[in-house]
Amino acid sequence: MIPRSSETTLQRLAKGFPIIALTGPRQSGKTTLAKHVFPNKTYVSLENPDELEFAKADPRRFLARLDRGAILDEVQRCPSLLSWLQHIVDERAVMGDFVLTGSSQFELIAGITQTLAGRVGRVELLPLNTLELKAANKLPSDLHALLLHGGYPSLYSREVSPQDWFSNYMVTYIERDVRHLIAVRDLSQFQRFVKMCAARSGQLLNLAALGADCGLSATTAREWLSVLEASYLVTRLQPHHQNFGKRLIKSPKLYFLDTGLMAWLLGIRDADSLDTHASRGALFETFVVSELMKQAFNQGQAGDLYFWRDSTGHEVDLLQQTPQGLQAIEIKSGTTFASDWTKGINKWQSLSGSTLQPKIIFGGVGGYEREGCQAVGWQEIATNFTKK
Structure with missing residues (x-):
């Protein structure tokens, strides 16, 4: 397996919590990671019909046999x-008695909050990042290749094309997860909804407009979007709440959490198509946020x-909360500083009075300082933005 950065986090949390919850999208590597970090624990999958029936029928006996804990x-x-x-x-x-994994936040996180509060250390595992790919010598040298592949581990451990993998991933996701969470009568309509969300990654979220474009009410669009969020396919980035003397935009921005899936949904199949595609900048911005x-x-x-935008159109792509204060980050897909x-x-900065040096993440390589900002190439994100 490709070593994961969260290994040490899981080991740390297992010393202070009796239960570890490892959540994330399907195929992000949760099971592989859990087995690797806790090799001596019994593994039980509740996707096994026999185990699931046993757990539902007699939970006391189901757990009694796991006297040394389990995954x-x-x-x-x-x-x-x-x-x-x-x-x-x-x-x-x-401590570290049980390790729980799950690919949907709805039931699992609600249950943890209500039943296991104070007993659970939680880690959210998204697909591979550049640091993990680089350490495994699998980071593409070409930005376009990385954006098209995304970070799902299977694409770096098997001989499978992104087109084949994402096609099957979406079918499996809809059949197994969506029908379990909500009653979707028209699967093709839901697929169209997901594609429309991909086209809006990096944009302000307007549920009424999104729903109208898919023939849905704003209420249904909100419900379906919540399912995508619960399954770790998308996230909403909130505007920064502090008003620096200006009227601010209050709507969140929508982002996919994997550029490979986003590119596939947009019909982008190769580097040449990506190079001239209208969503190239949005894909790069999505990559940086994720x-x-x-x-x-x-x-x-x-x-x-967070992001910041005032009513006159001034905007900062990202504000990251750090121990030193808010870090302003601008995202530019271009390769040359402008x-x-x-x-x-x-x-x-003129409104906030911040003295923390801003950063610009761009689509080129290397790093340098220009006009009071630190410019960071896409390959250097891993070493420049790890939170302390």
Whole structure:
């Protein structure tokens, strides 16, 4: 397996919590990672019909046989187990006793919040980031290749094309997850909805407009978007709440969490098509946002990412909360520095009074300082933005 940055986080949390929850999208490597970090624990998959039936019918006996703890895979399929786990871990008081994995936030996180509060250390595992790919000597040297592949581990451990893999991934996702979470009568309409979301990655979210373009009500669009969020396919980036003397945009921005899936949904199949595609800039912006979120999640931290935009159009792509204060980050897909790249950052600094040096992540290579900003190439994100 490709070593994951969150290994040390899981080991750390296992010393202080009786239960570890490892969540993330399907095929992000949760099961492989859990087995690797906890090799001596019994592995039980609740996607096995026999195990699931046993867990639902007699949860006490199901857990009684696991006297040394276990890895319980896709545990959200049997939420009633969480109540029984509470009693067991309270009695045994063994740290790192059970490891729970899940690919949907709805049932699992709700159950953890209500039943296992204070007993769970949580790690969210997104697909591979550049640091992990680089350490495994699998990071593409070409930015376009990385954007088209994304970060799902299977694309770096098998001889399979992104087109074949994502096609099957979407079919499996819809059949197994969407129907489990909501009643979708028209699967083709849901597929169209997902593609429309991909076309809006990096843009302000307007649920009414999104729904109208798909023939849905704003209420249905909100419900379906929540399913995509719960399954770790998309996220909403909130505007920064502090008003620096200006009227601010209050709508969130929508982002996919994997550029490979986003590119596939947009019908982009090769580097030549990507080079001239209208969504190239949005794909690069999506890559940067997801990359910074992955780095934070791998350390067991919140992403703490926002954007800033005032009513006159001034904007900073990202504001990252750091111990030193808000870090302003501009994202540019171009390969050569341009003087207008700092326009939004300069406006924000004049209003906020921030003295922290802004950063610009661009589509080129290397790093240097220009006009008071630190410019960072896409390959250097891993070493320049790891949260402390």
